[in-house]
Amino acid sequence: MSEPVAPPIAKRVETRREHHGDVFIDPYEWLRDKDNPEVIAYLEAENDYVDQATAHLEPLRQKIFDEIKARTKETDLSVPTRRGYWWYYSRTFEGKQYGVHCRCPITGPDDWNPPKFDEDTEIPGEQVLLDENVEADGHNFFALGAASVSLDGNLLAYSVDVVGDERYTLRFRDLRTAENYPDEITGIGAGVTWAADNRTVYYITVDEAWRPDTVWRYRLGGQNESEQVYHEPDERFWLAVGRTRSDAYIFIAAGSSITSEVRYADSTDPQAQFTVVLPRRDGVEYSVEHAIVGGQDRFLILHNDGAVNFTLVEAPVEDPTRQRTLIAHRDDVRLDGVDAFARHLVVSYRREGLPRIQLWPIKSDGSYDEPEELTFDSELMSAGLGANPNWDSPKLRIGAGSFITPVRIYDLDLVTGERTLLREQPVLGDYRREDYVERRDWAFADDGARIPISIVHRADIEFPAPALIYGYGAYEMCEDPRFSIARLSLLDRGMVFVIAHVRGGGEMGRLWYEHGKLLEKKNTFTDFIAVARHLVDSGLTRPQQLVAMGGSAGGLLMGAVANMAPELFAGILAQVPFVDPLTTILDPSLPLTVTEWDEWGNPLADSEVYAYMKSYSPYENVSTKPYPAILAMTSLNDTRVYYVEPAKWVAALRHANNTGKPVLLKTQMHAGHGGISGRYERWKEIAFQYAWLLDAADGDNGGSS
Structure with missing residues (x-):
């Protein structure tokens, strides 16, 4: 039996820290400087020690890797999701590290039943939007930040990180020619949001402390010159940007751990000015969704003002302070979110420690039908919305799974209530x-x-x-x-x-x-x-x-x-x-x-x-x-x-x-x-x-x- 391997011992260099009269002597703060070759050498020595100290586990590691690989359907494709005139889905291929993003055309305007593809057969009209394996080629690390198609289906905006520092490069592709535009924006956050004009995108940059602090607007063909839309000066707040499912508005959300503020603008106007929904108040959190109820534009506002587990209200877009309560606060239910569609709402919430969803049909007169909770057959089943990009769809995509139930994807018919199982995550072998x-x-x-x-x-x-x-x-x-x-x-x-x-x-x-x-x-x-x-x-x-x-x-x-x-x-x-x-x-x-x-x-x-x-x-x-x-x-x-x-x-x-x-x-x-x-x-x-x-x-x- 070989002798135990001696671990690396980091040198001790005293660094003094003093606050509020307390002195702490830190002997290892010198390890913070990763530009110091001695630090890198120490980390590499630690890695060598790990390799030697765990060498006896190599056979077990190989067995576990082989088991994961054998149980996974390596060549596979996701359930297609309709957006506009296309079905969108992703593929994986045996031997390839990353996914491939694809689409194929719908058969007609009333085609809402996702096609059932065999992963080994040729799909009519299939178009590869983005092959992550191609983008990752030559890099030790690769992460896709965003892959978003314009509303008209012609352009792809995507962002990549090839370092691991969560600073992304944004690129644009013409899906009609499969050629990239020369436009390229570096050093941004992960996401990107198309405006409804199909030429303008919104994105976010981060400050030196990696805080998402500025929203920018860029028009394709703008020679990489972006317009600053909003900067958040308060260092406690970070920003997010997105488009409503109705495609009517762009939202900019500013949030700290305990306070929120949302701004909105017309998604069709590439020069739109943003308006605050409700001014921030310390300790009050809220989120906003756009709905059309009884032919009127409404904001659905989920907030915790006097409601620790949140309450849901609706208000006219032109005056968000004129609020009507839809769901009152409850001590035993935590409201998590609301999603609006043309003829229904979906409310996500937690009860008894588990996530649940509830369907709220919208009547033509602007009132709501009796809500229905979507139930499943296991006490520990987690359920939530799947991909639902369409404002006016006759079906609702939902997902559910548990510790022992592989993820199931369903389409719920909003007229008949029929639930169709589209896919259960495949587990190969004898599971x-x-x-x-x-x-x-x-x-x-x-x-x-x-x-x-x-x-x-x-x-x-x-x-x-x-x-x-x-x-x-x-x-x-x-x-x-x-x-x-x-x-x-x-x-x-x-x-x-x-x-x-x-x-x-x-x-x-x-x-x-x-x-x-x-x-x-x-x-x-x-x-x-x-x-x-x-x-x-x-x-x-x-x-x-x-x-x-x-x-x-x-x-x-x-x-x-x-x-x-x-x-x-x-x-x-x-x-x-x-x-x-x-x-x-x-x-x-x-x-x-x-x-x-x-x-x-x-x-x-x-x-x-x-x-x-x-x-x-x-x-x-x-x-x-x-x-x-x-x-x-x-x-x-x-x-x-x-x-x-x-x-x-x-x-x-x-x-x-x-x-x-x-x-x-x-x-x-x-x-x-x-x-x-x-x-x-x-x-x-x-x-x-x-x-x-x-x-x-x-x-x-x-x-x-």
Whole structure:
């Protein structure tokens, strides 16, 4: 047996930080300078150490990769979606990393039934709009930011990122000739929105802190000269731009974590001036949808003014303050959104921790018919709208799935109510839904809060069993049930998959989020620990078989629980982890700072916030204790959570760790926050992670090998 490989040891260079009379000596801040060859050499040494320390897992990694590949229909195409005179869909091909965007003509104006194509047959009139494989050729990284066709179907605007820093290049293609225009705009945000004149697009640029702060208008053929439409000076706010489904208006939305403001303009006027719907008021969030009700233009406004879980009102476009309530506030229902169509509304909401949708038919007199909730056959089924670009369509596209039900795509006939299953995500091999169990459980927090837990496992396993517990818990994001082909490789090896729906997320309504942020952020961590203890106390697993995983803000969660309850876990996988939050939030020039103060607090201005954040910061609270095995994964070009955070954290853990269990840092040298690109490369990365988790959860070795 070979000798254990010695890990790299980062040098310690004292950097002094002082705020509110508190002095912190940071020994690893020097790792922030990625232009320093010594820093790159250190990261590469860490990667070499990971390769050597996990070499024994290569056979398992290969098996998992092969399983994912064998279960995936590599040559496939999506359900076509109609827009104008075309059916739009995407293709994948065996051996190719990226998708291909295509369309074919409709057969007639009343053709609303999507054609059923065989992936191996020639499709009449098929046109390739964009082949991502061609665009990605020669690049180590590729991400498509937008691929949007003009309303007349003649032009394609698309944006690409070939670095991973989320700065995109916008290009234009004439779909009649398949030739690109010379127009090219660099350094923009991901999205692009066509105006109704079919020549004008709106896009967004970001400031030095990666905050989307300026909306621009560009007319094709304008020699790359864009017009600034709106600049947001308040550093707490970021911008988004889009066109209504009715194609009548362009919306510019400005938002912080707690405040919103929306502007609108005529989509047909390339020189349109924007008007504020409702002026911003601190702490009031709202979103706007355009509807035509009884022949009158209306704004549907979802807001939380005096309604913590939001309420839905409608108002005339010419006076948005003349509001009529459509859905009143409820303590047990969180309204998430409303989508307007020519003859109906679709309301999205959450009840009992799960997403639901409701159909509201619009009568000719402007009133609404009795709403109907769309139901499915599983307690843990997640449902939502699919692609529905058409204002006046006789059918509604919806999607639904669960942990054990592959994604199903339906068309709902809005006249008859008939629901047609168009496709279920293919899973090759011998997958059978009845071989697995999905269920909901509950744990109790120290303060008595009931924490929902989602659990999935094979029906034939014995307990206690190895278990993976996943958590996020920030920004009101919800971790809803979804099917994963890759996850089957864990389940089929006897591992239980668990999601802890901790506070800071939005599963149980707005207050669930409110009680997991700012000076109540520690509830996120203690909720996760309570769920882990519940899994052990209920006999589902044992600490030596329990591993945890989370990414980004969920990586902060991983770092916090590693400090607070290391004895509960055999291993912790932290993906692009936000583990040095106080250093980041103290620097207004960085991303995740000024726009994040509403989420975490402002430690620059508030000594209480500073002390509270310091009390839970994973990096600053590393101490000499028996930590579990830890794997941190990051990307050199990540602009959201800098690579330096996990690099410093791992260096500190290794300095303090006295258990001999491995602490690993793997850095993707050509990627961003979302990790590496290309589906086969992603499968390899998943296989790497899953092999490490399975090894760590092996009670016989406790992750030490």
